[in-house]
Every structure is written in C-alpha cells, then in structure tokens.
Amino acid sequence: MKLYIKSVDIRGFRAFERPLTLEFQCGINLVVGPVGSGKTSILKAIEFCLYGTVSEIKRRIYRKADIINDFSEAAEVTVELASSEKSFKITRTYIRKGFEQLKVQVGEKLLEGEPAEAEVQKIIGLTHEDFARHVFLDYHRLQEIIFGSPATRSLAIDKHLGLYTIERVFRSIPLGLVKEKLDMLAAKEKELKEELDSLPDREELVREIGELEEEARNYDRTIPELEERIKKLKKTLEEQAQKKRIYDELKTKQEKIEAIIEHYRRTRKIDPKTASDLLSALYEKIKENICEGFNLLYNLKKCEELTQKLEEKGTQLETIKLFEKYYEELEKEFDRFSTEIEELERERLSKDIALRNIEKEISVLQASKLEYEELEDELARLTEKYGSEKVLGEKLSQLEREIERLKNKMRSETCKVLLQKSVLEGKSDTCPICEQKIENIDEFREKYRKAVKNLSKLGKEKLESTENKLEEYRKAYDRIRLLRRRLVELEEVVAKYAELEATLEKAKKELEELEETLEDRKRLQVKIKGILRGARAYIKKASSLATALAGWKDITRLQKELEALSKNIDKLNFDPAEYEILENEVKTLTSNLENYKARKEELIQTLEDKRGTLAEIERLNAELAAISQKEKEIERFYKRLLKVRRALREAQSELRSRVIEELKERINEAFRAIYRYGDYEELDIRVENIRTEKGYPRSIYRLLAKRTRDGQWVPILPRLSDGQKSLIALIFAVAVHGLAENKPDFVILDEPAPNIDEVLKRSVAIGLQKLGMQQVIIATQSEILKTENAKIISLKQEMRKE
Incomplete structure (x- = not known):
C-alpha cells in the first residue's frame, strides 16, 4: 500500500502557539524557513x-x-495519511496535566485508546525505532555514521541497520563485575591467610590447651582438700577462741588488781593529809582548765554548772567522776568546733577552686579581648584613612563609573584608529571620520601613527591607575565590613570578660576574709x-590519789580475789602460744586457698x-x-562468559557481513543518484575483524570507495570534506530506507546536508526523485533544493505566533 502524508494540523506544539495547517503532495516537499521558524517542530x-x-x-x-x-x-497534532485505496486521519492530544488521547478516523470508523494505537502501528508498519532509522532521517543521527572513531561509527551503523541488539546484549554481560568479584575474593583470601599467619x-x-586443662584439673582436686582442712582448723580455732575470751577477761582483771595493789603499795608511803591537800590543788587546776576551755568555746553556762556542783559536798571518787563527765562534754564541744574548722577548710578549698576556674576562663577570653582591641584600632585607622563605610x-561607585567612561572612550578611539588603518590598507580613499577625500596620504599616515601612540600611552595609563585605585578602595571596603562583623561577634565575649573580672575581685575578697577566720579558729583549736591534754593529765593523777585514799582497806580483799583468779586461769588449760600458732596456720592456708582460686580463674x-x-x-x-x-x-x-562474548562477536561479524551484502547494491544506486563529484565512482562497506587493545576480537565497518583516477579501493572518510561526509551519510541512510519491509512510502529529512554548496543541495533533491520515492519531506533553510514539480512551504519567524 503506497502511503504518503497528505496534511498536518498543529496546535500548541513546541514553537506553534496558534493553529497551523500544512498540505503536502507526492514527490518533493520543501519546508523552508530561517533558524527558529519551526521547521523541525513540524x-x-x-x-x-x-x-x-519523539526521539x-x-x-x-x-x-x-x-x-x-x-x-x-x-498540544494537538492531526496527520492525514492517504493511499490509492483509502485515507487515515490520526489525531493525538497531550494535555499539560499528563492526559493523552489518540483518535484514528478510518473512513466512517472512529477508534480511540488502545485499539487506535494498534491501528496506527498496523497502518505505519514500523516501530518507533524502525521509523527513526528508515523514515525520519535526522541530521544528528546521520552525523554519528561518519564522525568519531571506527568503533563509534560501527555502533551508529548498527543502530541504523537494526543490529544494535547484539551489542546491547554483549555490553550487558557483566564480565567486569565478575572480574571484580574474583579480585575481591582473591584479596579476601590473601587477607584471611595473613590473619591466619x-x-x-x-x-x-x-x-597448650591440653596442659592448661590438666593444670586446672589438679586445682579442682587440691582446692576441695584444702577447703576441708581449713574448715576443721577453723572449728578447732572457734573452740579455742571461747577459752581465749575467758582467759583474756580473767587476765585483764588479774592485771588490774595487781596494778591497784602495786599502786596502794607505792602510795602507802604518802601521808593521807598530804595526799588530801595535793588532791584539792589538782581539783582546782582541773576546774580552771575545763572552765577556760568552755569559755574559749563560748559556753560560759557549763563553767557555772561545774562550779555549782563542786560546791555540793561528795566523796573523792564522785568528784573525779564529775570532772570526767565535764571533760567529756568539753571534748564533744571541741570535736564540734574541729568539725566547723574542717567545714571552713572545705569551703576555703571550694572557693579557691572556683577562683582558679574564673582565672582560667579569663585567660581563655584574654586572646579574644586583645583581638577586639586590635580590630577596633584597625577599624579606626581604616575609617580615618578612607572614611566611613x-x-x-560612594567612592567605589564613582570610580566604577570613571573606569566605564575611560573604557568607552578607549573603544571609541580604537574604532577611529581601526577605520584609519583600513584607509591605509587601501580599502578606501575617503576619511571614515570626516568623510573628506584624502589628498596627502603621508600626512594621513602620520596622523594615524600619532593616534595609535596616544591611544596606547595616555588611555591605558589612566585606566590602569584608576583600576588600581578602585582595587585598593574595594579591599578597604571589604576589610571594614569584615571588621565590623567580627567586632559584633566579639562584643559578647568582651562583656563576659569584664563580668568575670568583677566576679574574680569579689571572690578574692571573700577568700581572704575566709582565710583570716580560719586562721583565728586554728590558733584557738x-x-x-x-x-x-593538761586537764586529762590532772584528772588521771587525781584519780590515782583518790583511789589510793579510798583503797587503804581494800588491799586484803583484793589479794584474795587475785588468788582466786590465778586458780581459775590454771583450770582453764589455755595456752596463748598454741592458739597463735593455730591462728597463723589458718591464715596461711586461707591465703594459699585464695591464691589457688585466683590461679584457677x-x-x-x-x-x-x-x-x-x-x-x-x-x-x-x-x-x-x-x-x-x-x-x-x-x-x-568467567571463562564461560568470555566464550559467550566471543560467540556474540562472531555472530555480530557474520550478521553485519550478511546485511552489508544486501545493502551494497542499494548504496551504490543511491551513490550514483546523489553524489555529483567525479573523484569516486563506487562505494563499498566491508566488515573487518580486529582485536582491541586488550586483545579481544571484534569487528568494525570500513567504508571504501573506488577512486576514478586509478581504480584503487581506498578508505574514503579521511579523504572527504565535512560536506562530502554528510552526503555519504545521507546516501547510506537512503539505502537503509529501502531495506525496511512494510514501510510507508515517504521519507522525512531534517536539514540532511547543511554544509554542502547550493548546487549540490539541488542535486540531492533531484537524486531522491530519481530513486523513485513517492514522497520526500525536507526541512531546510534554502529554497535552492527546489526541483521541477517540488512544493515549497515557506515559514517565517512570525508564523510561530500567528
């Protein structure tokens, strides 16, 4: 079915805001317009x-x-397709919100949605990818065939021939990932071996584990035996400990009685009256010491109580007990006083630590304070020198305007010099500035040299001086702004520094007062x-004298008690030396047991x-x-993947060779119809098997041409200009168009060969007609492609809005 495009209606698509309707004919259709007129958009x-x-x-x-x-x-586009049998009207609408609608009118029948998509596919007979290869011959896709490395060009040719799937499968084989995995495993294996080493x-x-287990079993046997032995010894030690307590009590009582008797014997030489007078003197000294102590501790009431109770007559021993009672109370008061001193000492230490912390904070902030003062001085100097921000x-703005004025003046002078230069080079005999005919060329040349000298010397020096001054002022301006920001940041630090200094002075004064109080209390302590100490000594001596005076009649009784105690000690049958040996043995065994357990752990x-x-x-x-x-x-x-890759390359090479064999005749037919130069008479595309830098096999296309002069086949691309190369790419694409089955009988070309001369552009259109294509739609900037019976659709820049 010979299918061609009859008309196109465009609304809101790309360059076209307003509706645009175009009619096409069979044969050549030229869409002509300047850059930006919307040719490609159509x-x-x-x-x-x-x-x-779209692609x-x-x-x-x-x-x-x-x-x-x-x-x-x-955006809404309607394309009307026609053939000798029927016509098809296809309308596709795409709304900005993402909704898309397709309608296909086949005679009286209207299709929408998926049935419409299927009908379009059936009408065209090509997928979108095949359409881009065989029908819509885009200039940029054609350039890929002729520019780039041989490998890049080969891949582009594969895309046009529909053979790129093999390359895509080849590249999808994860050989690099597998090799990377192998390297990772090898590195891991090496790491494990190093760790094992x-x-x-x-x-x-x-x-070693066996020896340690044997030693542990030995400890398991020894420790329970040692624990059993210690248990028995402890039981024996507890029995002896009961006897020891009784023995110690009896021995203490015995020693006390012996001491009393010995004291009686020593003091028996003292006369009772003398001892009584001495005891009274001791009482007075004890009273003085205790009262002085209470007075120093600010407890006068206790001293009055003691004096009042001493006036009440009692025995000597009762008086001694009274002194001991008040002595103990004085000791408690002293202990409380000592505790207060310790609390003051802790408070002094706490304040001292706080003082050191404040000094540390001040030392930390000292640098910031110094920085603040230095920055203030620098800001004052800059403000004094350059003025306020x-x-x-304002000075910067004035300098920038002055520089712009100087540059404009230099550009104006430069233009004048260049115009004068053009006159000297013989391009004109009229002064381009005053528009008068030049009578004396030497005088004009002298004026030109002076103008060049003045332009290069005076203008540049003044401009450079002004730019240097601008740079100096700009640096000063930036520095002032930076200083102000930094000073704002440091203000809080400086305020904190002043606050800490005040706190430090206050803390020092409090610490000095506390140290004075503490020193006074320590002297009092x-x-x-x-x-x-004096009161304790007097009380002890008085107690001895009082006991001696009270015990003159008790010596006989005490001696009988001493004899009874000696008999009880003998009956107890307790040896302190043996008890000590037993106690030491238990301690030694217990220590050994703990060492054994620690060693076992x-x-x-x-x-x-x-x-x-x-x-x-x-x-x-x-x-x-x-x-x-x-x-x-x-x-x-990995080895299997290598085999698969080699097999794919072999299949790719074979398939390329087969397709190229089918294509050669069509290429030369298009070559003879379009190529108008006489340097080559025939084209040939060959598939060449090569090896990459890594040694892997692959195939590439080689484009050869038979030279007219000597009949030799030579590589053509290195010998052609860019325009000729573009023509060869177009010839190849037109030949590929003939390979497609069930294709529509029209071709769309977007500026197929922009960089060839006008005559050759015309021959392109004539050649396409000779190849027998029913319809060719070409977007171009030049009407030179117009041939006999060709339809020209002219676009203007304004049509995008109309």
Missing part, C-alpha cells in the same frame, strides 16, 4: 502524532511536557587542745582465650576453604 509533530513521543524524549533530552507550547495548555600454630595451641561605597580465662583463638583459626580455615571453592566456581563462570 517534523517532530508528525513523529509525535504517529508514536506519542529526544526517549533519550531523556527533555520531558514530554516540554512539547507543549509555553502559552498553551495542550598472625595467629599461633594450631598444633602448638592444642598442646557609606562614604567609601591548738590552744584548746593543750588545755584538754586465671587458667580458666587463659583457656577461654586460647579456645577462642582456636575457634577463630577453625573459622578462618573454613572460610578460606569456602572462598577458594567459590573462587573456582566464579573462575569457571
């Missing part, structure tokens, strides 16, 4: 209507929503401690560590074996 509108997308969207160059004109809410020998470790900003910990090391060795060996096995499997897989 061709892309046809592609969008037939397939719902730029599929390649993600822009989004689908970008096909809608900026001032429209939807850093661990102890397995056999030696097993032997506002004044400096020393004095009271001396008073307590150490052994258990060592065993756990060594067993953990052994388990780690076993784990590493197992992991190493697993990695080795996996490495072998991946190595086999």
Whole structure:
C-alpha cells in the first residue's frame, strides 16, 4: 500500500502557539524557513502524532511536557495519511496535566485508546525505532555514521541497520563485575591467610590447651582438700577462741588488781593529809582548765554548772567522776568546733577552686579581648584613612563609573584608529571620520601613527591607575565590613570578660576574709587542745590519789580475789602460744586457698582465650576453604562468559557481513543518484575483524570507495570534506530506507546536508526523485533544493505566533 502524508494540523506544539495547517503532495516537499521558524517542530509533530513521543524524549533530552507550547495548555497534532485505496486521519492530544488521547478516523470508523494505537502501528508498519532509522532521517543521527572513531561509527551503523541488539546484549554481560568479584575474593583470601599467619600454630595451641586443662584439673582436686582442712582448723580455732575470751577477761582483771595493789603499795608511803591537800590543788587546776576551755568555746553556762556542783559536798571518787563527765562534754564541744574548722577548710578549698576556674576562663577570653582591641584600632585607622563605610561605597561607585567612561572612550578611539588603518590598507580613499577625500596620504599616515601612540600611552595609563585605585578602595571596603562583623561577634565575649573580672575581685575578697577566720579558729583549736591534754593529765593523777585514799582497806580483799583468779586461769588449760600458732596456720592456708582460686580463674580465662583463638583459626580455615571453592566456581563462570562474548562477536561479524551484502547494491544506486563529484565512482562497506587493545576480537565497518583516477579501493572518510561526509551519510541512510519491509512510502529529512554548496543541495533533491520515492519531506533553510514539480512551504519567524 503506497502511503504518503497528505496534511498536518498543529496546535500548541513546541514553537506553534496558534493553529497551523500544512498540505503536502507526492514527490518533493520543501519546508523552508530561517533558524527558529519551526521547521523541525513540524517534523517532530508528525513523529509525535504517529508514536506519542519523539526521539529526544526517549533519550531523556527533555520531558514530554516540554512539547507543549509555553502559552498553551495542550498540544494537538492531526496527520492525514492517504493511499490509492483509502485515507487515515490520526489525531493525538497531550494535555499539560499528563492526559493523552489518540483518535484514528478510518473512513466512517472512529477508534480511540488502545485499539487506535494498534491501528496506527498496523497502518505505519514500523516501530518507533524502525521509523527513526528508515523514515525520519535526522541530521544528528546521520552525523554519528561518519564522525568519531571506527568503533563509534560501527555502533551508529548498527543502530541504523537494526543490529544494535547484539551489542546491547554483549555490553550487558557483566564480565567486569565478575572480574571484580574474583579480585575481591582473591584479596579476601590473601587477607584471611595473613590473619591466619598472625595467629599461633594450631598444633602448638592444642598442646597448650591440653596442659592448661590438666593444670586446672589438679586445682579442682587440691582446692576441695584444702577447703576441708581449713574448715576443721577453723572449728578447732572457734573452740579455742571461747577459752581465749575467758582467759583474756580473767587476765585483764588479774592485771588490774595487781596494778591497784602495786599502786596502794607505792602510795602507802604518802601521808593521807598530804595526799588530801595535793588532791584539792589538782581539783582546782582541773576546774580552771575545763572552765577556760568552755569559755574559749563560748559556753560560759557549763563553767557555772561545774562550779555549782563542786560546791555540793561528795566523796573523792564522785568528784573525779564529775570532772570526767565535764571533760567529756568539753571534748564533744571541741570535736564540734574541729568539725566547723574542717567545714571552713572545705569551703576555703571550694572557693579557691572556683577562683582558679574564673582565672582560667579569663585567660581563655584574654586572646579574644586583645583581638577586639586590635580590630577596633584597625577599624579606626581604616575609617580615618578612607572614611566611613557609606562614604567609601560612594567612592567605589564613582570610580566604577570613571573606569566605564575611560573604557568607552578607549573603544571609541580604537574604532577611529581601526577605520584609519583600513584607509591605509587601501580599502578606501575617503576619511571614515570626516568623510573628506584624502589628498596627502603621508600626512594621513602620520596622523594615524600619532593616534595609535596616544591611544596606547595616555588611555591605558589612566585606566590602569584608576583600576588600581578602585582595587585598593574595594579591599578597604571589604576589610571594614569584615571588621565590623567580627567586632559584633566579639562584643559578647568582651562583656563576659569584664563580668568575670568583677566576679574574680569579689571572690578574692571573700577568700581572704575566709582565710583570716580560719586562721583565728586554728590558733584557738591548738590552744584548746593543750588545755584538754593538761586537764586529762590532772584528772588521771587525781584519780590515782583518790583511789589510793579510798583503797587503804581494800588491799586484803583484793589479794584474795587475785588468788582466786590465778586458780581459775590454771583450770582453764589455755595456752596463748598454741592458739597463735593455730591462728597463723589458718591464715596461711586461707591465703594459699585464695591464691589457688585466683590461679584457677586465671587458667580458666587463659583457656577461654586460647579456645577462642582456636575457634577463630577453625573459622578462618573454613572460610578460606569456602572462598577458594567459590573462587573456582566464579573462575569457571568467567571463562564461560568470555566464550559467550566471543560467540556474540562472531555472530555480530557474520550478521553485519550478511546485511552489508544486501545493502551494497542499494548504496551504490543511491551513490550514483546523489553524489555529483567525479573523484569516486563506487562505494563499498566491508566488515573487518580486529582485536582491541586488550586483545579481544571484534569487528568494525570500513567504508571504501573506488577512486576514478586509478581504480584503487581506498578508505574514503579521511579523504572527504565535512560536506562530502554528510552526503555519504545521507546516501547510506537512503539505502537503509529501502531495506525496511512494510514501510510507508515517504521519507522525512531534517536539514540532511547543511554544509554542502547550493548546487549540490539541488542535486540531492533531484537524486531522491530519481530513486523513485513517492514522497520526500525536507526541512531546510534554502529554497535552492527546489526541483521541477517540488512544493515549497515557506515559514517565517512570525508564523510561530500567528
């Protein structure tokens, strides 16, 4: 079915805000217009209507929503296709919100949605990819065939021939990932071996574990035996301890009675009256010391109580007990006083620490304070030299305007000099400035030299001086702004510094007052401690005298008690030396037991560590074996992938050769119809098998031409200009167009060969007609392609809005 495009209606698509309707004919159709007039947009509108997308969207160059004109809410394109039998009207609408609608009118029948898509596919007979290869011959896709490395050109040719699937499959084979995995496994294997080398020998470790386990079993036997022995000895020691307590009580009582008797014997030489007078004197000294102590501790009431109770007559021993009672109260008061001193000492230490902390904070902030003062001085100097920030900003603006004025003046002078130069070069005999005819060329040349000299000397020097001054002022302006920001940041630090200094002075004063109070109390403490020692000595001596006076009649009774105590000690049958030996033996055995247990725990910990090391060795060996096995499997897989890649390359080479054989005749037919130069008479595309830098086999296309001069086949692309190369790419694309089955009988060309001369452009159109194509639609900037019976559709820049 001979199918061609009858008309296109465009609304809101890309460059066209307003509706545009174009009629096409069979044969050559030229869409002519300047850059930006919407030629390509018309061709892309046809592609969008037939397939719902364009190649730029599929390649993600822009989004689908970008096909809608900026001032429209939807893009709508209607393409009418016709054949000798029937006509088809295809309308596709895309709304900015993402909704898309397709309608196909076949005679009286209207299709929408999926049935409409299927009908379009049936009408065209090509997929979108095949349409781009065989029908819509885009200039940029054609350039890929002729420009770039041989490998890049070969891939572009594969895309036009529909053979790129093999290359896509080839590239999808993850050979690099598999090789990377192999390298990772090899690195892991090396790491595991290094880790194993850093661990102890397995056999030696097993032997050490066995020895430690044997030693631990020995301790398991020894420790219970030792515990049983200690238990028996402790039981014996407890029995002896009861006797020891009785023995100690009896012995203490015996020693006390002996001491009393000995004291009686010593004091018996003293006359009772003399002893009584001495005791009275001691009482007075004791009273003085205790009262002085209470007075120093600010407790006058206790001294009055003691004086009042002493006036009440009692026995000598009762008086001694009264003194001891008040002595103990004085000691408690002294202890409370000492506790207060300790609290003051702690308070002094706390204040001292706080003082040191404040000094540290001040030292930390000292640098910031110094920085603040230095920055203030620098800001004052800069302000004094350049003025305030506002004044400096105004100066900068004035300098920038002056520089712009100087540059404009230099450009004007330069233009004058260049105009004079053109006169000297013989391009004109009239002065371009005053427009008068030049009578004396030498005088004019002298004026030109002076103008050049003045332009290069005076203008540049003044401009350079002004620019240097601007740079100096700009640096000063930036520095002032920076200083102000930094000073604002440091203000809080400086305020905190002043606050800390005030706090430091206050803390020093409080600490000095506390140290003075503490020093006074310590001196008082020393004095009271001396008073307590004196009172204690007097009380002891008075107690002895009072006891002696009271015990003259008790000596006989005490001697009988002493004899009874001696008999009881003998009956107890207790030896302190044996008890001490037994006690030392229990202590020694207990110490040994604790050492054995500690050694056992150490052994258990060592065993756990060594067993953990052994388990780690076993784990590493197992992991190493697993990695080795996996490495072998991946190595086999890697080799299989290499075979698959080689097979794909061989299949690719074979398939390329077959397709090229089918294409050669069509290429030369198109070559003879379009190529108008006489340097080559025939084209040939050959498939050549090569090896890459890494040694892998692959095939590439070689484009050869038979030279007219000597009949030699030579590589053509290095010998052609860019325009000739573009022509060869067009010839190849036209030949590929003939390979497609069930294709529509029209071709769309977007500026197929922009960089060839006008005569050759015309021959392109004539050649396309000679090839027998029913309809050719060409977007171009030049009407020179016009041939007999060709239809020209002229576009203007304004048509995008009309």
